Amino acid sequence: MHRVTESIEINTPVEKVFAFIKNIEGRMRLSPSYTLLSFKKLTGGDVGVGTRFRVVLLSGGKRSEYESEVLEFVEGRRIVTRDTKGRLRLTLTLRETPNGTLLTHDEEFVIPVDVIYPVEDDKRPLWLKVLQGIISLDTASFVDREKDKRIEEIKNNLRRNLRLWLGRIKEAIESGGSGNTP
Numbered sequence: 001m002h003r004v005t006e007s008i009e010i011n012t013p014v015e016k017v018f019a020f021i022k023n024i025e026g027r028m029r030l031s032p033s034y035t036l037l038s039f040k041k042l043t044g045g046d047v048g049v050g051t052r053f054r055v056v057l058l059s060g061g062k063r064s065e066y067e068s069e070v071l072e073f074v075e076g077r078r079i080v081t082r083d084t085k086g087r088l089r090l091t092l093t094l095r096e097t098p099n100g101t102l103l104t105h106d107e108e109f110v111i112p113v114d115v116i117y118p119v120e121d122d123k124r125p126l127w128l129k130v131l132q133g134i135i136s137l138d139t140a141s142f143v144d145r146e147k148d149k150r151i152e153e154i155k156n157n158l159r160r161n162l163r164l165w166l167g168r169i170k171e172a173i174e175s176g177g178s179g180n181t182p
Contacts, residue, residue, distance in 0.1 A: 005105065
């Protein structure tokens with residue numbers, strides 16, 4: 001699992017920030033990383049532990065669909081969600097500050113192999129891939145520097161988008177938005 005964490009101070013009381021972030025669909029619609037195509041609550045009642053959602057989004061020209069569930073819900077303090085296949089876990093934590101609220105977004109995730117090694121990027125013939133793999137094994141080079149570089153690039157892009165997303169959330173909350181619409 002990989003991880004990115006970012007925080008932002010919002011000049012609004014904790015209760016108002018929590019009211020905004022617990023509207024999961026509204027919050028997701030503010031993300032610069034993807035377009036939310038559909039969001040459906042699968043369980044009844046208010047959002048709380050056990051609440052499930054079906055999410056369909058478009059990112060980088062690819063459509064993704066997954067089911068998400070709320071693992072932890074502490075009113076005014078924390079919401080933890082994860083996709084039901086365990087590929088993504090998101091923790092939103094609120095802490096009161098002298099100026100309002102510190103919102104921390106902590107994300108643990110799996111980066112799919114096809115994202116690390118895009119098929120279109122590797123045009124080497126199979127025999128060359130195998131030969132280079134054998135040479136790497138022969139020289140005991142178990143560190144894949146290109147893979148590590150690509151993962152760090154992906155995480156840097158995610159951090160940049162996360163900062164933009166948190167900025168949009170801050171702006172929406174401080175301007176009095178409810179989180180119902182982007």
